[in-house]
Amino acid sequence: xxxxxxxxxxxxxxxxxxxxxxxxxxxADQVQPxxxxxxxxxxxxxxxxxxxxxxxDRHVEYLEREIIQxxxxxxxxxxxxxxxxxxxxxxxxxxxxxITSGGGGAFLHPTHNLPERMDRPGPQGAISYxxxxxxxxxxxxxxxxxxxWLLPVYNLPLAAVFGTVQVLLAxxxxxxxxxxxxALGLGDLLQALWESPTSFLLSLLMAVSLAGxxxxxxxxxxxxxxxxxxxxxxxxxxxxxxxxxxASWMSSAFGLRGVWSLVAFIxxxxxxxxxxxxxxxxxxxxxxxxxxxxGTEGYASLHHQDHKHFLxxxxxxxxxxxxxxxxxxxxxxxxxxxxxxxxxxxxxxPAGFEPEPHLxxxxxxxxxxxxx
Numbered sequence: 001x002x003x004x005x006x007x008x009x010x011x012x013x014x015x016x017x018x019x020x021x022x023x024x025x026x027x028a029d030q031v032q033p034x035x036x037x038x039x040x041x042x043x044x045x046x047x048x049x050x051x052x053x054x055x056x057d058r059h060v061e062y063l064e065r066e067i068i069q070x071x072x073x074x075x076x077x078x079x080x081x082x083x084x085x086x087x088x089x090x091x092x093x094x095x096x097x098x099i100t101s102g103g104g105g106a107f108l109h110p111t112h113n114l115p116e117r118m119d120r121p122g123p124q125g126a127i128s129y130x131x132x133x134x135x136x137x138x139x140x141x142x143x144x145x146x147x148x149w150l151l152p153v154y155n156l157p158l159a160a161v162f163g164t165v166q167v168l169l170a171x172x173x174x175x176x177x178x179x180x181x182x183a184l185g186l187g188d189l190l191q192a193l194w195e196s197p198t199s200f201l202l203s204l205l206m207a208v209s210l211a212g213x214x215x216x217x218x219x220x221x222x223x224x225x226x227x228x229x230x231x232x233x234x235x236x237x238x239x240x241x242x243x244x245x246x247a248s249w250m251s252s253a254f255g256l257r258g259v260w261s262l263v264a265f266i267x268x269x270x271x272x273x274x275x276x277x278x279x280x281x282x283x284x285x286x287x288x289x290x291x292x293x294x295g296t297e298g299y300a301s302l303h304h305q306d307h308k309h310f311l312x313x314x315x316x317x318x319x320x321x322x323x324x325x326x327x328x329x330x331x332x333x334x335x336x337x338x339x340x341x342x343x344x345x346x347x348x349x350p351a352g353f354e355p356e357p358h359l360x361x362x363x364x365x366x367x368x369x370x371x372x
Contacts (some may be wrong), residue, residue: 001333002315003073004166006040015059027290033072036321036366038313039063041177061121075365077321079311080096086135086309086325086360092128095366099323103309107300110145112138113292134362136307137329148286152278154303159274161202166243166273167266172198175244176262179296184248189241203356209233221295228293232284239280243273306330311359320367325360 005023009015031037039060064075084105089098098120099230102109111134119126134141152159170176173192174183193199213236214229247268256264285298308331312324332350341347 001032001035001319002319003035003037003243004040005037007060009041009059014151016061020063020067023063027067027071027073029144031068031071034250035071035073036077036272037068037073037075038077038321039075040081042080042082051299060224064122077323079256085109085111085141085307086133087111087114088133088361088364089129090132090327094127094131096127096129097323097364097366098129099325099364101309101311101313101325103327107302108136108141108144110141110289110295110299110303110309111136111291112142113295114138125240133298133325135309135360140307143301144302144304145286145289145306148298149282151282151285151301152275154301155278158281160363161274162212162277163270163274166277167270169202169240170244170266172196172202173244176266179261182248182252182261184243184245186241189244205259206233206237209236217288217293218296224292228288235284239276240273243269243276247272265325311324320365323364323366326357327360328357331355 007015007019024115046368053310068075076096078096080098080100081099081102084102084107086103087098087100091097098118114131114134116131118129118131120129121127136144140286173189175192193202210233212230213233213252217225217228217232220228226323247265250268250272251261252265252332254261254264285294285301288294288299306329309325309327312326313324314324316322330353332352332355334351335348336351338345338349341349
């Protein structure tokens with residue numbers, strides 16, 4: 001028969017003793033030789049894997065080697081939901097399948113950075129897999145990447161945060177005093193930093209910024225991560241200086257004097273700083289995504305609702321399992337309440353158009369007789 005097991009390893013944690021004991025008891029008391037097991041877990045198939053995820057792979061292999069195989073059962077299908085896309089990897093010389101299916105997530109993860117091949121630990125050594133299907137396709141996924149440049153449109157509240165931070169920095173530098181905001185240059189900014197009563201705090205903020213950007217580059221490792229963090233923080237600091245100087249020269253061009261000159265300067269710092277910060281963030285996310293990094297941060301910012309999917313599993317009379325991957329290219333944005341609908345019908349119906357579900361690829365059949 002078939003078993004559906006779900007283990008809790010979060011995104012790369014250990015299988016705790018309580019779970020191991022539970023599945024050991026189930027295997028000893030109920031699992032029969034020849035039974036096949038589907039293993040569900042909240043992990044993903046992707047490149048740039050963290051060390052903790054590699055360790056948790058070994059614990060999954062331990063579960064198979066010490067609990068499943070001694071009963072003569074077979075682990076033939078992994079179902080994972082850690083990433084919001086569909087990706088299927090199939091074993092080169094067997095029936096084992098790895099399927100990531102996070103199609104109900106709040107946003108879409110990219111698929112164009114997924115590796116063509118992968119190796120995973122197995123009871124008798126590493127098992128090789130090849131990429132057999134993705135949704136959306138790598139071409140569609142890569143085409144969505146250009147929308148990262150629309151980050152200011154999708155995330156106006158974040159632009160307000162960037163602008164507010166720039167205004168606060170201008171006050172911390174003392175640019176609101178006398179006419180220090182008029183016709184600023186880089187030398188004037190450095191002098192303002194040196195003379196500011198908050199110079200120590202500003203220096204501390206720059207150090208924290210560097211550390212934060214290094215931490216933010218979590219998809220990279222080693223010196224590559226350090227360099228990305230250094231470049232990112234340097235560009236951010238250069239952007240702060242550029243905003244101050246640009247706002248100063250723009251406000252000076254108005255020919256205003258006194259408090260109105262200061263108001264124009266502060267307003268321009270907020271507006272230019274907000275938009276400039278968002279454009280800088282867009283450039284960083286776009287460039288790093290081209291390098292295969294920051295897929296989550298880059299694509300979460302798109303607010304992309306479409307390309308949802310789900311799986312249907314069917315066990316046939318002959319014992320074979322068929323997996324039907326079903327995709328929805330465009331989902332409904334508005335819904336209509338149907339309180340008088342029959343009991344077997346949903347109470348909410350799409351308004352405007354009906355979503356069109358379709359098979360992502362041909363159904364995947366795992367024979368009831370073939371051993372991996």
